[in-house]
Amino acid sequence: MIAEAGLAALWLAAALAILQLFLAFGPSPVRTVAAGPVRSIAIVEGLLTVFAMAMLLWVFERTDLSVLLVAENSHSAKPWLYKLAGAWGNHEGSILLWVTILGLAGAALAIFSRRLDARTLTAALGAQGALALGFFAFLLLSSNPFARLSPPAFEGRGLNPLLQDPGLVFHPPTLYLGYVGLSVAFSLAVGALITGRVDSALAKAMRPWVLGAWIMLTLGITAGSYWAYYELGWGGWWFWDPVENASLMPWLAATALLHSINVLAARDSLRAWTVMLAMVAFSMSMVGTFLVRSGVLTSVHAFAVDPKRGTFLLALLAIYVGAAFALFALRSGRLSEGPKFELVSREAALVGNNLLLTVILGIVFIGTLYPLFVEALTGAKLSVGAPYFNAVAGPLALILALLVCVGPLLNWKAGSGDKLKRLAIPGLVGITVLVIAMFVLPGEGVLPRIALGIAGMLAIAAFLPLVGRKLRRTPLSTWGMVVAHFGIAVALAGMAASTMLTKEVLTAARPGEQVQVGPWLIEFESVTPTAGSNWTALEAELRASRGDGVSVLRPQARYYTSPPTETTESAIKTVISGQLYTVLGKPAEDGRWQLRLWWKPLVTLIWLGGALIALGGALALGGRAWRGWRKEREQ
Amino acid sequence: MIVKPKHQRLVLIVIAIVAVMIAVLLAMWGLRDRAAYFYTPTEVAAGKAAVGQPIRLGGMVEKGSIQRLGDGVTIRFRLGDGTGEVPVVFRGITPDLFHEDSGAVAEGRLEKDGTFVADNILAKHDERYMPPELGNQTAEHQAAKTVER
Numbered sequence: 111m112i113a114e115a116g117l118a119a120l121w122l123a124a125a126l127a128i129l130q131l132f133l134a135f136g137p138s139p140v141r142t143v144a145a146g147p148v149r150s151i152a153i154v155e156g157l158l159t160v161f162a163m164a165m166l167l168w169v170f171e172r173t174d175l176s177v178l179l180v181a182e183n184s185h186s187a188k189p190w191l192y193k194l195a196g197a198w199g200n201h202e203g204s205i206l207l208w209v210t211i212l213g214l215a216g217a218a219l220a221i222f223s224r225r226l227d228a229r230t231l232t233a234a235l236g237a238q239g240a241l242a243l244g245f246f247a248f249l250l251l252s253s254n255p256f257a258r259l260s261p262p263a264f265e266g267r268g269l270n271p272l273l274q275d276p277g278l279v280f281h282p283p284t285l286y287l288g289y290v291g292l293s294v295a296f297s298l299a300v301g302a303l304i305t306g307r308v309d310s311a312l313a314k315a316m317r318p319w320v321l322g323a324w325i326m327l328t329l330g331i332t333a334g335s336y337w338a339y340y341e342l343g344w345g346g347w348w349f350w351d352p353v354e355n356a357s358l359m360p361w362l363a364a365t366a367l368l369h370s371i372n373v374l375a376a377r378d379s380l381r382a383w384t385v386m387l388a389m390v391a392f393s394m395s396m397v398g399t400f401l402v403r404s405g406v407l408t409s410v411h412a413f414a415v416d417p418k419r420g421t422f423l424l425a426l427l428a429i430y431v432g433a434a435f436a437l438f439a440l441r442s443g444r445l446s447e448g449p450k451f452e453l454v455s456r457e458a459a460l461v462g463n464n465l466l467l468t469v470i471l472g473i474v475f476i477g478t479l480y481p482l483f484v485e486a487l488t489g490a491k492l493s494v495g496a497p498y499f500n501a502v503a504g505p506l507a508l509i510l511a512l513l514v515c516v517g518p519l520l521n522w523k524a525g526s527g528d529k530l531k532r533l534a535i536p537g538l539v540g541i542t543v544l545v546i547a548m549f550v551l552p553g554e555g556v557l558p559r560i561a562l563g564i565a566g567m568l569a570i571a572a573f574l575p576l577v578g579r580k581l582r583r584t585p586l587s588t589w590g591m592v593v594a595h596f597g598i599a600v601a602l603a604g605m606a607a608s609t610m611l612t613k614e615v616l617t618a619a620r621p622g623e624q625v626q627v628g629p630w631l632i633e634f635e636s637v638t639p640t641a642g643s644n645w646t647a648l649e650a651e652l653r654a655s656r657g658d659g660v661s662v663l664r665p666q667a668r669y670y671t672s673p674p675t676e677t678t679e680s681a682i683k684t685v686i687s688g689q690l691y692t693v694l695g696k697p698a699e700d701g702r703w704q705l706r707l708w709w710k711p712l713v714t715l716i717w718l719g720g721a722l723i724a725l726g727g728a729l730a731l732g733g734r735a736w737r738g739w740r741k742e743r744e745q
Numbered sequence: 746m747i748v749k750p751k752h753q754r755l756v757l758i759v760i761a762i763v764a765v766m767i768a769v770l771l772a773m774w775g776l777r778d779r780a781a782y783f784y785t786p787t788e789v790a791a792g793k794a795a796v797g798q799p800i801r802l803g804g805m806v807e808k809g810s811i812q813r814l815g816d817g818v819t820i821r822f823r824l825g826d827g828t829g830e831v832p833v834v835f836r837g838i839t840p841d842l843f844h845e846d847s848g849a850v851a852e853g854r855l856e857k858d859g860t861f862v863a864d865n866i867l868a869k870h871d872e873r874y875m876p877p878e879l880g881n882q883t884a885e886h887q888a889a890k891t892v893e894r
Contacts, residue, residue: 383757446754461757465764472768473775480776491783493801493852494776502775616837618817676841695838698817704838 113177113256116165120206120256123158123213124246126151127239134236145228148235149220155242156217163210166255170197176262179203179255185268185672187644195279196269201403201419202255204282208399209245211283211290216242219294219319226298226315227307234294234301241293244426252422268672271645277337285330285357289395291323292360295367296392299385300434303441308381313374316388318731320371324364325727331357332720343678343693345614345708347716350499355478356398359471363391366467369460377522379449379457382442383464389434394471396427401478451523459517466510473503504557511564511602514595515571532574540567553610561606568599586733594726601719607712608688618702628709629656630690637694637703645670647679650694650703654683665694689713781852787829789855796855802831802863803850811845824851824861833861840868 130151133144169177170193173186183200184193198207216238223231249255298316302308334357339347348354367387373380404420451457477494484490515536519529544563551559572595575588613628625632635651647666654661663681670677683690688711695704781799794800804824811822819836822845833851843849843866851863 380757382754383761386761461760465760468761468764469768469771472765473772476769476772477776480772480780484780491801492780493783494780497799498775498779501779502771506771616818678838678841693838695818699813700817702817704818706838 112165112168112172112174113258116162116169117254117256119158119162119165120209120246120250123155123162124243124250126155126158127243127246130155130239131236131243134232134239141232145232148232148239152216152220152235152238155239156213156215159210159213163206166197166203166206167194169256170194170203173266175264175266176259178257178259181259181263181266183267183269185266185644187672188269188274189643191276191279192269192274196273198282199269199273199278202249202253204286205245205249205253205403206255207283208286208290209242209249211286212238212242212245212293215290215294215319216297219297222318223298223315226311227305230298230301230305230307230312232301233304234297237297237300238293241297241430244430248419248422248426252419265672268644268670270673271668271670271675271677272341274644275337275341277333277341281330281334281337284326284333288323288325288327288330288364289357289360289398291319291326292364292388292392292395294319295323295388296434299388300437303385303437306441306444308374308385308445310375310378313371313384317371317375318734320364320367320388320391321727321731321734324361324368325724325731327357327361327364328720328724328727331361332717332724335720336717340680340682343680343706345612345691345693345706345710347608347713350477350494350496352478353398353402355474356401359474359478360391360394360398362467362471362474363387363394366464366471367391369463373457373460377449377451377457379451380461381445382438385442385445386438387464389431389438390471393427393431393434394475396423396430397475400424400427449523454520454527455524456517456520456522459513459520462513463510463517466506466513470503470506470510473506474499477502500557504561508557508561508564511561511568511598514598515568515574518575518591518595529574532577533571536567536569536571536574539570540564542566547606547610551610555610558606558609561602562610565599565603565606568602569596572596572599586736587730590726590728590730590733592726593729594723597719597722597724597726599719600715600722601717604712604715604717604719608710608716611711612713613709615707616704617707618698618704620702625705625707627690627707628711630654630707630709631656632692632707634703634705640666642668644672648694650692650705652681652692652705654690654692661690663690663692665692667694667696684714687711783850785829786824786826786831789831789861790829794855796857799852799854801850801852802833802861803848804831806843806845806847806849808846824849831861832859833863835863835866837864837866839866843868 130148133140133148133151135141136144169180170184171190173180173184173193175181179200179202183203184196188196196203198204216235219231219238220235223234226234295316298312298319302312334354335347338349338354339345367384370380370384370387374384400420400423404423477498480494481492484492515533516530519532520527521529540563543566544559547559547562572592575592576584579588615625615627617625619625619634621634621636623634625634631654633653635653637648637650640647640649645668647668649664649666652663652665654663661683663683665681666679668677668679669675678693678695681692688709691708691710693706695706697703779799781801782794783801783803784794786802786804788794789802794802802824804826807823807825807830811820813820818838819834820839821832821834823830823832825831835851835853847868850867851861852865852867853861853863855861
């Protein structure tokens with residue numbers, strides 16, 4: 111009954127989405143009275159999807175093996191947390207999570223955006239309903255998570271062991287909040303195009319959504335990167351895997367949008383451009399969903415291919431993106447671009463930011479989809495990986511980082527560069543770091559060295575907007591910008607330093623032998639069997655020292671029984687200056703074991719930087735919300 | 746330089762178009778020699794793959810061909826597809842499901858002497874997954890998360 115209740119809720123929500131669409135875009139007598147009902151419908155729809163998701167969690171918690179999805183992806187002997195999180199560790203469940211967040215976003219839009227004019231809000235809710243309808247159809251017609259299995263299975267097939275990790279609990283929901291949070295920006299843009307009201311009020315209504323979604327995307331990407339880093343045992347933190355790119359593309363678009371939306375809010379300029387970006391950002395979310403869920407590309411997340419689903423998603427994508435851009439083409443001509451600005455101004459710097467981010471987005475997009483195009487056109491199979499992305503997008507990202515030093519020092523509208531003198535000190539620091547990186551530090555590659563220099567410059571330049579201000583009276587949103595820009599410097603330094611300075615040793619050793627990696631002396635003590643609740647493993651004991659005491663690391667080679675899978679569990683020792691990363695490989699024939707050891711200086715800065723970027727966003731969001739709330743109370 | 750609002754819009758449109766064009770040009774330039782094409786052992790044996798270019802080679806690991814070298818971390822084996830065979834050398838930890846007589850994809854470069862030097866080996870990860878290149882046509886639709894690189 112639980113599963114049926116969930117399914118019924120979904121059908122009901124789908125019916126409401128149709129009603130929502132009709133009320134918002136129906137004949138004009140309907141539209142005039144629609145504002146109130148559409149809002150209520152959006153809220154009820156959100157509650158229904160949450161209910162359905164709760165039902166799915168419930169059947170997973172009970173391991174109800176008469177539900178097909180549970181039987182195929184869960185197992186009664188799994189830890190409780192992974193039973194629950196396993197609900198979205200599969201195609202159907204993760205689409206339901208997607209739809210739930212879409213429903214929630216619609217409800218939240220209806221509840222919180224009361225200050226927007228009623229017609230635009232109604233049209234935006236209609237657009238949100240249209241999005242929801244398509245994805246409800248996809249869920250109900252091709253990916254029903256509540257399908258029954260008769261007779262029930264005796265035991266479930268289990269969850270892929272790589273997913274049995276705390277990462278599964280946080281990574282997909284955070285990323286989806288980001289992906290789908292952007293749907294609100296998309297709907298608001300569509301609504302504003304329909305009513306023709308693209309102005310700073312729209313930007314102010316849209317900004318919290320974009321900020322919120324962007325924070326979640328930043329966190330999701332950062333967490334996903336760290337998860338892949340420690341779980342896969344390959345020692346890398348970004349593989350330019352299509353699915354990673356699928357999360358990076360909306361992030362790039364959202365980052366551009368986040369900056370142009372400030373121009374629209376503050377100066378009422380860049381109207382059409384901002385609306386366009388809002389539509390591009392969510393389109394990228396949908397492209398990402400298509401790439402991940404259709405399995406058209408080989409990837410770490412590659413699910414076995416089901417052509418029907420891929421086609422369905424592609425059709426949805428084509429309809430929404432096509433309709434939105436057709437609307438844009440028809441309506442954007444009516445929008446004036448708003449007040450003018452000069453070539454040396456904050457606006458111009460933000461246009462530069464947008465330009466670079468758009469070009470990087472284009473490069474990632476083309477590189478990710480190129481294998482699909484080529485295969486469709488010529489039948490040849492190929493893959494595009496790190497060499498392409500690093501060489502083509504890397505230099506542009508560095509130019510962007512330089513621009514981040516400059517932009518915040520420029521004034522709105524007027525062309526005055528006096529504050530640019532302040533860049534002297536950060537510039538000197540950057541050049542010093544660059545010289546040290548070029549002539550003192552070991553390692554290969556020019557790009558990481560330049561990156562290190564730019565990171566050094568930005569680390570100081572990020573704080574320049576605070577110079578001459580009373581710190582306690584500086585708005586939180588300015589602090590947010592400073593922290594986020596500083597986070598970029600931190601992450602960039604981590605990426606550059608770990609690329610240049612990583613030491614890797616791949617060897618076969620007998621217990622009792624010693625291996626040197628970077629500054630660490632590692633004693634290989636033993637390999638012993640061990641076991642967990644649903645796995646057995648061989649565990650190595652490594653004693654690592656570099657003069658100051660000994661740390662013990664225990665990398666494992668695990669064997670899971672359901673489904674039967676072998677995985678490697680890396681063991682990582684984090685110190686202030688970096689991470690020691692160890693992996694136990696296979697036994698060689700003569701009693702030796704393969705060991706793969708990395709010393710990765712400063713690698714932790716990458717994720718610390720990501721967290722700082724997200725924190726900056728949170729400060730800006732919190733600061734603006736606090737100010738809005740106070741203003742409302744004063745009135 | 747002050748731009749008139751009307752012209753400013755034109756400037757923005759031009760900027761947008763230029764951005765897209767730059768992206769396309771840069772991408773095309775980058776893809777020319779950085780995309781790794783997929784070859785079968787027969788094609789490589791027939792000399793169709795260029796020496797020194799990054800490519801992917803997919804086939805079955807020939808029975809009895811896996812040979813472990815003295816350093817304990819390098820292996821030699823042959824990838825075949827029934828009509829052709831290519832000797833492969835790989836230094837690293839092989840994926841868990843890398844076995845004789847099962848499918849694998851090697852990423853790397855072809856040497857002048859016809860040996861393929863692999864930087865990475867991808868193997869059939871679990872019973873539900875096969876690298877798409879190896880022709881998995883079964884419509885298994887479970888969440889077979891795969892890890893291969």
